[in-house]
Amino acid sequence: MKPIKTMLIAPPHFLYFNSLGIPQLTGYLESKGRQVKQILVDTLFYDYFLSEEQLRKGFSYLRTNVNDNFRKDIISEIKNYLPIKQSFFTNKSLNKDLLSLILDNKDQVIKLVHQAYVEFKTKNTQVEKEQFRLNHLIIKFGLKISSLPYYPTKIDPIQGITMRYNPFSISELEEATEDTKENPLISFYKEYLFPEIKAYNPSLLGIQINHESQVIPAFTILKWVKKELPSIKVIVGGSLISYLKDQVIKIDRLWEYFDFLGIGMGEYTLDTLVGCLENNGDYQTVPNLLYRKNGSFLKTKFQDVNLNDLAVPHYDESKPKPIIPYFSSSGCYWARCKFCEYPYHHNKFGHYNSKAIDLIIDDLKHIKNEYDPHLVFFCDSDILPSRLDELSDALIQEDLDLDLFVWIRAEKEFTSKEFCQKLKKAGIKAACMGLEAGSQRINDEMDKGIQVSDVDTIIRNFYDVGIIANIFSIVGLPGETREEVLLTREFFQRNKEFIKGDISISSFMLSTYCLISINPEEFGIEILHPEDDQLYPILNYSIDHGLTPEEAALFRDRFQEEFNDSSYTDGKFFISTLE
Known part of the structure; x- marks a missing residue:
């Protein structure tokens, strides 16, 4: 055989x-x-598209392409990178138009992109937060240039490759x-x-x-x-x-x-x-x-995977102080939110299950010894507070000296500052949770199962003990009114100074297999059925009350502009963990 x-x-x-x-x-x-x-x-992929050869091809394309619409499109996007302008160009040249500035200084740009990428690969998270952020922006800029020969295709360090198709x-x-x-x-x-x-x-x-x-x-x-x-x-x-x-x-x-x-x-x-x-x-x-x-x-038959059977992942990681992803459970222990696909996942792919705490500790010891990570990024959809309490006890006892990023639900247990202090002592450096709506009525309609007032308390607790909070929210959930969506804005206004991680604001998208899609009439929704010969993870829809999808998108854009630094937010969830 x-x-x-x-x-x-x-x-x-x-x-x-x-x-x-x-x-x-x-x-x-x-x-x-x-x-x-x-x-x-x-x-x-990124080695190739951040190489000098690909960058020079991008500059050549930018210089020789004379289509006005193309140039306007490119310059409009490049303006997003103005925070790095001083790094690229001398003060004497700053009054030139942006396109001439870029083309006249292409050798300097290529050199700085190369330096930023080399520093990422050789120092990674060992640089200061602002230097990492600057390198991130320079790398984004470099990928924008190197992808120009394939325009309108875009390459990005966070989003990967995006095409018009x-x-x-x-x-x-x-x-x-x-x-x-x-x-x-x-x-x-x-x-x-x-x-x-x-x-x-x-x-x-x-x-x-x-x-x-x-x-x-x-x-x-x-x-x-x-x-x-x-x-x-x-x-x-x-x-x-x-x-x-x-x-x-x-x-x-x-x-x-x-x-x-x-x-x-x-x-x-x-x-x-x-x-x-x-x-x-x-x-x-x-x-x-x-x-x-x-x-x-x-x-064939469905079989749940017993997480206790799993070995430590085989990472290809050569950078110093890397961020290492890890997961200790599958599924969501709540799995009731009507806008989410997890209820469907639980029916089709098994229920929430988790790995034994002692085995998690063994895995984390291996990760610590093998990679000496800056951060262990737990990919669990959420971790039960009782389970996080048990894990914290074990981490404190073992004294692993690891920093962890975890996903949680805004449960009552986190309103205890004593519990939050314990999490910090165990190594929890950052956490992400969903507010969804600033309106309690909307969250209750969606069966979110949390209190908005608790999210306020948790954010402040995390701030006080030194845990970086990251918050997700959704505007335009079915039935949400203009008055209610402004409650989400008010929430971020009163909490912004305490949220040191990412504020992620999206507009509602109708997942194909969420509970709302299964019973659309309950929410006043009419589903616009997709064309044949097409996959559809998201459905288009109209709604007979509350915000329309178009109105929700406008509020999303308005709130993002108010609460986000657009050049930074797409990596802030992990960049914020740097010193």
Whole structure:
């Protein structure tokens, strides 16, 4: 029996720290003795597009492109980077128009982008907060320049790659994977990724799609693999794929790109599938799998993954003092919010479950010894206060000297300053929680299960004990009035000075499988059904009372302008943890 070689790939998405899914799967397969190689494309991707060669191509394109609309568009975007103007240009040149300024100083710009990126890779979080922020802006600027030859495609250190194509339209997705003019991944993959796949020659290839920005990058890989290496079996998974599985299985054209869909957590799925391929076994023995046979779609039994079985993730991390993602539980222990998809997830992918505290401590010891991280970023959707209390006891006893970022719900327990002091002593450096609406009535309608007044108290408690608060909110939840949305503004006005992390303000989007979508008439909503041949994680809608989607977007933009520094907010949740 010849061992099956597995390759797992995370398409590019985020510069500053590893995604968790592929390292978690790799660590588990290695613990089972499987032969596996992972490729987290982020590092290769950003190395390539922040290289001098790509930056010079961008400047050449900017100089020679004479389309006025193009230049206006570019200059309008570049103005967002004016906080770094003094770093790039001498005082003598500051009265020139911005475009001339950039072009006349291209060598200086390239040098500073190179310095900022090298400092990120060699010092990472060991620089002061303001220097990291400045480097972040310089890197954003550099990626804006290097992506110009593929205009209107954009590359960003937080958002990854964004194209004009709708990644959820199957026709546009297929077009994007063939567009050599606007899809920079085609030439990049051809030089850096495809040779690695060929050299390793796996029998099984797994691709993760967690985010919208990973859809086109993933399918660009899949298209090449099915054309050049058709004998490779391909499985696609990730949170976005799991969420859209009922839609994906109905679109025949998508199945030309892969053989299997992995649903939910993939550890048991991949391990069993490898064994099945080695022994020419029956796919029905593989849990959490969707596949086609003789023109029909088949689904295997669902099996919850016991988190106590999981090994420490296999991170590809060479930077000093990195941010290390980690998760100790799956699902949401509340799972009742009507605007959220977690109630659907619980019905389809198992309920909230968590890893034993002693095993978490063992993992954190390994992470501390192996990586000496600046921050361990817990990716749990939320952590029960009682569980966080137990974890804090263990952290204090072990004296691990780790800083942690956690996601919580604004439960009553956090209104106790004594409890917050304990969390700080245990190493909780930052926490993120959802306010959603400043109106208690709206939160109650959405079954949020928190009190707005408690969020006020928790923010102040965190501020007093030295925990950085990050707050999420949503404007335009169904039925919210103009008067009520202003309560959200009032909330941030009275708390802004105490929130040292990110203030994230979004407008309501109707998730396809949330409870509101299942019973739209209860909320006065009429769903505008999507076109055929399209995936739809979000639904368009009209509403007969309260704010319309358009009005909500206007309030969102107004509040973001008032409470956010637009050049900083997209990384503030972790940049704020620097000294």
